[in-house]
Amino acid sequence: MEQAGPRVRQAAGPSAPEAAAVRSASAYRVPAQPQVADVDRERGIAADGGPAAVRGDTGPVADAARGEHTHSETPFPLPRAQGRPVVQRASVRGQILDALRAALAGGDLTPGEVYSAPALGERFGVSATPVREAMQQLAVEGAVEVVPNRGFRVVRRGARELAELAEVRALLQVPVIMRLAHTLPADRWAELRPLAEGTARAASSGCRAAYGEADRAFHRGVLGLAGNQQLLQIADDLHRRTQLPLTVGHVGGAGGGRTELMADAAEHLALLDALVAQDLEAACCLVETHFGAAG
Template sequence: MRDTARARVPEQQDRKQDRKVVRHSVRGQVLDALRAALLAGELEPGEIYSGPALGERFGVSATPVREAMQQLALEGVVECLPNRGFRVLTRTPGELAELAEVRALLEVPVMLRLARTVPAGAWAAVVPAAAEAEAAAAAGDAARYADADRAFHRAVLGLAGNAQLLLVAEDLHRRSQWPLPGPRRVRRAELVADAAEHCAVVAALSLGDVGVAESLIRAHFGSA
């Protein structure tokens, strides 16, 4: 009997771990859905949304919605209003410009160093990320493009081998993507132009044309 009792403990632990994984998965899915809704303009800056109402919209309980909204609050996207819900904040043009400036200060020097030190053949590793961003832009899918854009920059910066750099750059990049000021929405033409810049940078680096690549990198962040 003692052996049987002991045998049940790991099974119970496994079930608890499974529940944690499932809950984390639901929260992640809700977080992705909320981010997509923000980029699509379905969640308006200045508006207040309740956890239960959003849970009903996504077919889940209010708990994973609140957890996802708390993550967005950490990213500066929403603010928590006790007993009311969450208000979507508005990024002013000035705030977006500040984020773009900080991103440039962080990423440009690293990318310029990589352009000079990484062998031309190694840049093939980032081609799939550039291609995915290009496909998302062509489809006009802002949410998909946001993910692909971050993935491209993550793939490039990953060549530096600095995990802390990736964490900081990812956070800044995500913060710069939403909410947009006022009623403005990302247009397909903007996505296509941005993706084309990615492809041009990779093409230059793959050919070992460091001078052109550096000019393109500076221009890319100058238009961010």
């Protein structure tokens, strides 16, 4: 008599609602997620065939248990670049993280508002899993905070918090830059001119998200001359906290207008000119002014 062995569950394809959602999200084309387990989780099926929520996994059942609703949220426009979807790289999570950062920098995700992973997933045309993972990374960076049973709230940064962040950045970076100013030859500083010019181009475009990336690249280039990777990591985290989410009227938070952004970028070029000329007094004044403005 043939003994009944464990039932082998066939790999399931996307459900009809998922397929319809992907087809309707014409603004984004995210590479398919090939893992069968991911598909099963979105269908509420755990690896052992039981409900995903019982195993603490994700899926519609678990989302409902956490209260991650997909309604009553203010929609935001999906960013596009040159008429093409922003999301194009192989890593879905990485693409969504970049898109969410751009939305934060551009003000499309509103401070104080709560957004659920399933709702954002529908807008991006992907499952809730990579959105949730990207939001958790943003929570680590301090841009959002987890709201149990609801989703993620975009943080509000007050004037005092921004001033404190600017002070910490100055305490960390000004001594390093001035030490380098006394030791590095002019040609090493001249190598950073393309990065400074990149901030000027980004500022002239008026795109706050683009300026934020260029600004961070310039400061990473300067601090990179110290050869301290821990310094780079800490400084970059502090810099990102001052930029995300968008804070209206704050240049360091990429919230200033085009004029303010161009003035901030001009300080980069002026600082490099002083460092190349070995004018330490001017360099000291410029770097203190720059960080005093939280640039």
